[in-house]
Amino acid sequence: MKTRLSAAGATLLALLVTVLAFGQPAHAAAGFSVAGGKLYDANGAEFIMRGVNHAHTWYPQQTSSFADVKALGANTVRVVLSSGDRWTRNTNADVANVISLCKANRLICVLEVHDTTGYGEQSGAITLDRAVDYWLSLADVLAGQERYVIVNIGNEPYGNQNYASWATDSANAIKRLRAGGLTHTIMVDAPNWGQDWSFTMRDNAASVFAADPARNTVFSIHMYGVFDTAAEISDYLGRFRTAGLPIVVGEFGFNHSDGNPDEDAILAYSQANGIGWLGWSWSGNGGGVEYLDLATNFNPASLSDWGQRLFNGVNGIRQTSREASVFGGTPPPTTPPPTTPPPTTSPPTTPPPNGGCTATFTVTNQWQGGFQGEVRVTAGARAITGWTAGWTFANGQRVTQSWNVALTSSGTTVTARNTDYNGRLAAGASASFGFLGSWTGTNSLPVVSCTAS
Template structure:
């Protein structure tokens, strides 16, 4: 599978991710300096406007709709700007259970500019598919960092939004504007300007006429691991004359410990500041992300999230579906769509579209009978395929399918000579002299007759040239 454009680009993506993973081990900027900067900014900020903005807006630290209905974003990111032909993805994302989609756009500073006509079509697709549309400019990714020499400033992003204003005016009920993606990298001098630059961008957006809920990303490649956004957030929020700004944190390798996730999200909740997890994955090369805690804490605190990403990543382990085909979900996609605290379990359609009810429907009837016999030895089958490969490593995907009767647990076994399986998700694995053994996770062991689930993994070594044989046993 040949690499394709991703975030922030085929070459820069790897370098940027390495930079972020390395930077996460560095010392945090002195708390006293941050506190002083934040206090100074709060003092200088103008008072917030009392009038309630139209459409989606912030109320008492929460995101709500025009009628005051709570709006909890539960959706995915879609790399539209690099794959403008994949317009069917909007319907597919809705079918997966999402109530929102964060759409990647380009201002033309790093990638091909999305025209007003193209953006108007995106907005129409969101409305047709009853999705809250979070539009973002990706060209600001990593500004000031050595790995993003061509990144645009937030002010340049606002130039683009100014051109789009006639297209987006009046769409406040279901469109949110994410001014710039991950607007600064890891350069300290640049990051120290984050509060001032972000506030200036917000105020300029308001002067243009935007009444939409605005979303602002954290610096440090969106992860704020040096805590520039957290102490300055109150001042930035106060700088918005409409008091209608939402903060977005991106959770990748910095967020591999439960307490780190909890502490960051609770700070905003405790201080009455609106926050969403605008991006997160299950892994950021080469480090793990505690995605289960991201999901469970977002559910506990009633916060929104948008998983990265539907498809088209240079590193395919982040694809939720392969080649934009919803019929071939990855284990990551299965986790987000069908797993605990996932889309089907928690996403509620926006009330403006006529939603506002429960998430996915429950079965109308309980099973009337228990199985009269234990499953036979062929109660399940399993297959293994190579989802992607690179020098020295590869990604595998295991698919387990129940037989003619429902099962409550499974174990699949296979051998991959010359390779070592690491970082498996969607199951629990052990390795011994006879091969690799994968048992189900707590959430995907029970399968209906003919039902299937997937598990995935990253392996070191050379990918097998043909699919290894897999045995499967079930309870």
């Protein structure tokens, strides 16, 4: 799996490009789609991955694992496959069976080719172009499964050497898949054994996204020893959020040979910001990282400490996972649910008789020095095409991050405007946005104003 990485010599480059924010799908689509930096299922419901990786290609007999991870609350499984270049090829029939197992257990399938791992440094690793050959050979199996399958082109497609062509190679791979008729959401992994310490993916993600004719690409970062502080985690993921680019944590653990990742910060930041994640891995690890097994010997009744943390801990799978709506379950909320009941809500102003809007301010979670808030905007007696909410903090609070909104601050005064996809509201309908903030001493609730257009 992973090797020790060094961040020495890496330069911090500013993200200079942003992408257009596409609105939330207004109607059912053929499959998953990307809009405004978020992932939506075929019903147009936002989908946030909460799941695990499963090493199917090395343990093809462990087919009960799909039901086991579902029973523990997962909504997604990332499945390790092989093109046949480094391990035994997963045949078309086998991949079709994997997809059927995912669907039978109401799991979204992220399928990945593992043979690309560490290309340029790892002996025998294949190119992304070769991985595309494998995906195109599965065209008959993948066709019609866009509602349930996401295609992860190649696992950790470069090591710590010769990774400069990552952007060009990723863009070309996406274009080949589209030209070959694949319409699924595509996932691309970062170089540097997935950890992108060189910021190659971060600084070229917008151009790779733009190379996809369908604008239906999701980026995947793997977080191990490189991401051992909360600041590194929030900075990396936050830059994708700011740019409106979809990002998931495709792999992470609680420890590793290259360092000690901050798994609590990964889980907390992802939950606060609606970012999907997939823990490594269900069972069967070797090579000295057996401690990354979530279940001992594939036994769901024998979870490791890591498994207990990921499935049952704070911000873990049981607490935060929502089944994809394509299976008939309850769609996930458009903003992350609070980890504690909202303690206080400011009263709304009286709705104007003709149109207009009102807004309520809620503290959904609070800790020493910080809090998570939500503002809900509700249209009045007539439909509106846009809204602006505003308030002034009385105790010096500051907004540090926000989502589902275009938010600006001037001192303690905050102005929040709708995004492209949540400004149009029918009469009486609501939209909400969230944010993280800091406070000292007192965190009193402000009065929120709302104007509509």
